Amino acid sequence: MEHTAMGNYQKIKVPANGRKIGWSSGKLEVPDNPIVPFFPGDGTGPDLWRATQMVLDAAVDKAYDGKKKIAWMEVHAGLTALKHYDKDTVLPQETVDAIREFRVAIKGPLTTPSGSAKFVCLDCAAEQSGIDGNRPKTCAKCSSEWVTPRFRSVNVGLRQKLDLYACVRPVRWFKGVPCPVKSPEKLNIVIFRENTEDVYSGIEFEHGTAEQKKVYDFLTREMGKKFNPDSGIGIKPISVTGTKRLVRMAIQYAIDHKKPSVTLVHKGNIQKFTEGAFRDWGYEVAVQEFRQHVITEQEQWDKHDGKVPAGKIVVKDRIADQTFQQLLLRPDEYSVLATPNLNGDYISDAAAAQVGGLGIAPGANIGEGVAVFEATHGTAPKYTNKDMVNPGSLILSGVMMLEHLGWQQAADLVVKALEATILNKTVTYDLERQMTGARKLKTSEFGAAIVRNMDSPARVQVA
Numbered sequence: 289m290e291h292t293a294m295g296n297y298q299k300i301k302v303p304a305n306g307r308k309i310g311w312s313s314g315k316l317e318v319p320d321n322p323i324v325p326f327f328p329g330d331g332t333g334p335d336l337w338r339a340t341q342m343v344l345d346a347a348v349d350k351a352y353d354g355k356k357k358i359a360w361m362e363v364h365a366g367l368t369a370l371k372h373y374d375k376d377t378v379l380p381q382e383t384v385d386a387i388r389e390f391r392v393a394i395k396g397p398l399t400t401p402s403g404s405a406k407f408v409c410l411d412c413a414a415e416q417s418g419i420d421g422n423r424p425k426t427c428a429k430c431s432s433e434w435v436t437p438r439f440r441s442v443n444v445g446l447r448q449k450l451d452l453y454a455c456v457r458p459v460r461w462f463k464g465v466p467c468p469v470k471s472p473e474k475l476n477i478v479i480f481r482e483n484t485e486d487v488y489s490g491i492e493f494e495h496g497t498a499e500q501k502k503v504y505d506f507l508t509r510e511m512g513k514k515f516n517p518d519s520g521i522g523i524k525p526i527s528v529t530g531t532k533r534l535v536r537m538a539i540q541y542a543i544d545h546k547k548p549s550v551t552l553v554h555k556g557n558i559q560k561f562t563e564g565a566f567r568d569w570g571y572e573v574a575v576q577e578f579r580q581h582v583i584t585e586q587e588q589w590d591k592h593d594g595k596v597p598a599g600k601i602v603v604k605d606r607i608a609d610q611t612f613q614q615l616l617l618r619p620d621e622y623s624v625l626a627t628p629n630l631n632g633d634y635i636s637d638a639a640a641a642q643v644g645g646l647g648i649a650p651g652a653n654i655g656e657g658v659a660v661f662e663a664t665h666g667t668a669p670k671y672t673n674k675d676m677v678n679p680g681s682l683i684l685s686g687v688m689m690l691e692h693l694g695w696q697q698a699a700d701l702v703v704k705a706l707e708a709t710i711l712n713k714t715v716t717y718d719l720e721r722q723m724t725g726a727r728k729l730k731t732s733e734f735g736a737a738i739v740r741n742m743d744s745p746a747r748v749q750v751a
Contacts, residue, residue, distance in 0.1 A: 297382050299364060299372050300325075306359025309391045309693075311657040316391065318693045323359045325386050329396025330367045331667025332677045332731075337396050339679040339735030343702060344686045346739040351698040361390065366398035366442050379445045387660060388450060394661040394689055396682055397668075398442045430672070443662070444490065447483045452653035452660060453530060454537050455481040457636040458688070464710040465644035466722035472643045475619035478547075479639070480538035481632025483653055485530045486562075488629045491523035526562040526628055528569055535570040537654070538626040539578050542601050550574070550582075552605040553627040553635065566628050567605050574603040608635070615639055640664070647677075647718050650684035652692070659692055661685040675730040678716040680706065683738070705741040709734065712741075 303323055310317030328337035341360065348356050363383045364372045373380050387393045446452065457479040461472035469475075493500035495518055503521050507513045535552070542550050552571070556564030574582050578601075585604035588596055596602055606614065608631045615622060615638070627635060640649035646665040653660045663682040671677050683706065690699035710719070713726040714737050720728040729737060 297386060299380070300361065300382060300386055303359040303361055306361070308389070311391060314657075316657075316693065318695075320356045321359050322392070322693065323361050323390050324689075325361045325363045325383075325390050325393040327363050327365050327368065327383075327393075327395050327398075329663070329667065330399040331397060331669040331672045332674075333396030333398075333663075333667060335671075335673065335675050335677060335731045336663060336679040336682045339731050340394075340682045340686050342732075342735045343679075343683050343705075343738050344690070344698075346742060347690070347698040347701045347705075348695065350742050351695070351701050356695065356698075361386070363387070363393070365395070365446070379442050379449070384446070384449050387446075388658055391657055392659050392661075392689060392692060394682075394686060395663075397663045397666050399667050399669075444488055446660060447653050448490075450653075450655055450658050450660070451484065452655040452658065453482065453484050454534055454654045455479075455483045455632060455636075456541075456652045456654055456688070457481065457632075457640075457664065458650060459636065459639040459643060461643040462648060462707050462710055464707065464713070465648060466719065467642060467644055469616065469642050475615065475639065475642050477615075477619070477622050477639060478541065478624050479632055479636045480534055480541070480624065480626045481636060482526075482530055482534045482566075482627065482629050484629075485525050485527060486629030487522055487524050489523065489525055491525070493521045495520045524559070524562055526566055528565075531566045531569040531628075532573045535573045535626050536577065538624050539574060539582065539601070539603070542624045543578070543581050547601065547623040548596070549602040549604060549622065550624045550626060551611070551622055552603070553608050553611050553625050553631050554605060555608045555631065556605075557607055563608075563628055563631075570605070570626060571603065611635060612638060616642065636664070645718070646681060647716075648680035648684060650681055650688050652685065652688050654692075659689075661689040661692070675732055676717055677731055678718050679731050679735060683735075701742050702738070705738045708741040709737045712737075 306321050306323035307319040309319070309322045326337070326341075328334040344358065348358060363386050365379050365383050367378070369378050369380050369383070447455075458477070459479065460476045461467065465472075493503050500521055504517055504519070507521075508515075535550075539550050541547070552567050554563040554567045556567045571584065574584065582601045582603050583592070583597065585602055588594060588602055608627070611625070612635065615635070619642070625632075625635065636649070636651075637646065640646050649664045651662050651664040653662065662685055664685075665681055668677055683702065687699045687702050690696070690702070709715070713723055714729055714734070715723065715726055716731060716734050717728050720726040
């Protein structure tokens with residue numbers, strides 16, 4: 289197992305009671321006391337993290353009778369990084385280096401200023417446009433210092449710097465959660481969203497700049513394209529490499545978890561050489577690398593009269609806008625979805641809304657030997673330090689992290705206890721206001737209730 293000397297860090301304290309996670313032959317090698325980097329996040333992040341850490345620590349302790357324990361190591365990103373480093377450093381290099389070295393990390397929500405925001409509060413993550421473009425003296429909410437948001441999304445930066453090419457979002461219903469659809473239990477999917485390309489690659493040219501004019505002149509004069517000269521211009525790269533490794537991970541997941549289908553979601557009817565190519569390259573991976581495990585939907589009908597041979601996974605494709613409709617009308621026909629970046633962003637949030645919203649929607653960003661698990665919602669700055677917000681998304685992201693470590697017993701314990709807590713109608717305000725007879729809990733109280741409910745499911749033993 290890999291346990292080489294650990295890097296030297298300026299602002300990060302490496303726990304003396306933990307060991308590094310190893311990596312060998314494409315698999316993690318996890319000690320009983322793995323060091324796991326975490327950063328609580330901005331806004332409501334610290335409230336969410338305290339509840340999440342309480343739940344994860346209790347589950348590991350109860351599932352393995354104290355024989356396993358996570359050694360948590362705090363790292364910095366987002367607004368907290370601005371406090372520990374200089375005023376322009378929201379993603380310190382040593383944070384990136386630490387996640388790369390220790391391989392598995394978890395994070396709360398991070399601030400990404402909106403296009404109209406001129407200032408962001410360092411403490412509560414509130415945004416303000418300013419008065420006549422001038423910096424406000426203090427935050428109206430918490431009287432703290434403001435910074436000018438000259439940074440792009442930290443989340444996107446992490447994904448690109450660590451090459452976390454797959455955003456994995458399981459979406460399912462938990463019993464007792466109020467939902468806007470009649471049969472939420474029919475939706476049980478895992479979305480694999482390509483994470484590094486598409487319009488999120490950050491290749492943009494602002495209207496009125498010399499760079500925009502140069503790109504406009506090239507496209508119109510050299511390439512013969514026509515569009516308005518007063519346009520902002522963005523580039524949408526989708527590559528063979530990015531597509532195939534994403535689809536490969538999705539199909540392997542379907543094989544490992546015995547899922548019935550993998551659907552390639554795209555807008556290839558319009559964007560033929562980007563999203564249409566995503567579809568074509570996805571099928572290439574399926575038939576060239578997984579031939580013994582899969583059949584295409586075309587083969588299902590041409591060769592098998594619409595029936596799926598035993599043990600085979602169907603690989604099919606759907607247009608993105610059609611997918612939105614079908615996940616509402618026929619959700620049980622879908623299992624694993626693989627999508628380009630933008631489609632996956634929209635679809636994962638829309639699917640989460642069918643089963644209770646982003647408050648209980650987990651997510652992970654996974655690359656080769658490195659993974660970051662995260663809450664899928666924003667920072668909700670107006671609830672900062674109010675101990676109100678549902679920690680379910682971060683807790684369930686922690687469940688995904690435990691599964692990634694191979695600690696399935698602890699992961700199952702959290703899920704059973706979380707569902708029991710919701711069925712007891714002891715929930716945070718977002719769910720309480722939708723339930724009849726529910727009791728509203730604080731974020732911390734909800735976490736404590738989950739821990740108490742771990743005693744009711746059957747205890748599991750260390751393998």
